[in-house]
């Protein structure tokens with residue numbers, strides 16, 4: 001197939017197919033907004049289930065991005081954590097047929113597709129329909145390289161790994177990836193994670209049949225692994241990150257995220273760098289016993305916090321504003337960029353990790369699973385912009401005293417180690433700002449991708 005020739009004569013119509021999960025939908029929507037800002041003449045159809053359309057109803061977006069829906073053929077987002085392997089199975093079997101039908105009925109017909117790589121079957125649909133596909137990899141390129149080269153783990157006898165025995169074993173054979181302990185690999189390779197490792201590997205390998213690989217990373221943050229992949233791959237690899245709404249920072253009108261409390265006003269009244277922002281991700285969390293220790297530990301630390309907690313976390317509702325503030329949802333990037341925020345307690349989701357770096361806020365990582373583990377290693381060891389609770393997954397319970405001590409030390413502005421971290425993260429913040437500024441690595445890659453899918457040289 002010649003991916004370009006079909007695009008040259010028609011209006012550019014991009015069909016965007018996100019994986020149904022918050023971190024994935026947001027990343028692809030932000031990419032679509034960036035493309036649309038740069039070229040308001042392209043049409044983008046953003047394909048979601050009817051349930052996801054209700055979640056996105058309040059989303060402000062440019063006119064040339066429209067939603068197109070498929071029926072609710074997968075388990076509800078609201079309970080997907082209950083049977084995660086079952087959810088993945090359904091996404092990989094039940095979404096394909098309605099997506100195919102929709103792609104063939106969209107008008108005008110799509111001239112290109114951008115799809116989350118965790119929907120590997122979209123690549124085949126695109127190939128069948130002779131529409132070029134850009135696979136969006138929503139995690140770090142490091143994690144991509146590890147999954148793509150899964151067979152290296154097997155060849156070295158490192159899969160499956162019993163982490164209690166071999167967790168400290170260091171692996172250095174993934175192209176471009178810095179030395180990493182087996183315990184720091186994505187959780188796909190051990191314990192229950194092996195139930196989904198096949199699906200994850202398939203996602204990474206699906207790019208073999210796509211026409212572009214787009215990464216939400218920032219070139220300068222992972223240059224060695226990106227260079228190694230570029231040397232090996234015949235298709236363009238575009239890093240466009242962070243795929244987060246930095247372009248809306250000044251203009252967003254949704255500062256309260258629908259929450260009746262004004263957390264931004266509260267932040268305005270706090271001393272610079274004094275507040276810990278806490279968010280444990282969008283759908284999986286820790287056990288309730290562990291949560292009790294975390295709440296007690298954070299409160300005992302005496303550090304003020306802004307905490308994102310879901311509706312069922314009722315025990316956080318009695319927090320008074322002298323201690324902190326609890327919200328169900330917030331504009332995370334805006335919060336992180338507020339000068340009252342001095343630290344970010346994060347599960348290490350890739351978008352959150354990049355947002356922490358973009359905002360220049362040191363991170364306290366509590367990874368739960370998947371790529372959050374290598375992301376936390378990157379935060380602490382590679383970039384040196386944070387600390388982590390060691391091996392939280394493998395321990396029964398991290399006690400409140402340890403949590404209180406760690407939080408206090410982490411947020412103490414006098415702490416020498418902390419000063420170094422803050423300096424480093426400010427440097428990386430500038431790196432990210434340069435990447436998205438005009439002519440920077442991410443900005444140029446977005447232009448290049450647009451040029452490719454529009455099939456004509458654009459006037460910038």
Ligand SMILES: O=c1ccn([C@@H]2O[C@H](COP(=O)(O)OP(=O)(O)O[C@H]3O[C@H](CO)[C@@H](O)[C@H](O)[C@H]3O)[C@@H](O)[C@H]2O)c(=O)[nH]1
Nearest residue numbers: 022023138139281282308329330332349350351352370372
């Ligand atoms: O109150 C909140 C809480 C979160 N967010 C946003 O929600 C996104 C969350 O994304 P991420 O940090 O990546 O976390 P998850 O939603 O948990 O992401 C899933 O998808 C990611 C990308 O594949 C993976 O890195 C994670 O491990 C996986 O859990 C971020 O952009 C946040 O800014 C808000 O805007 N407000």
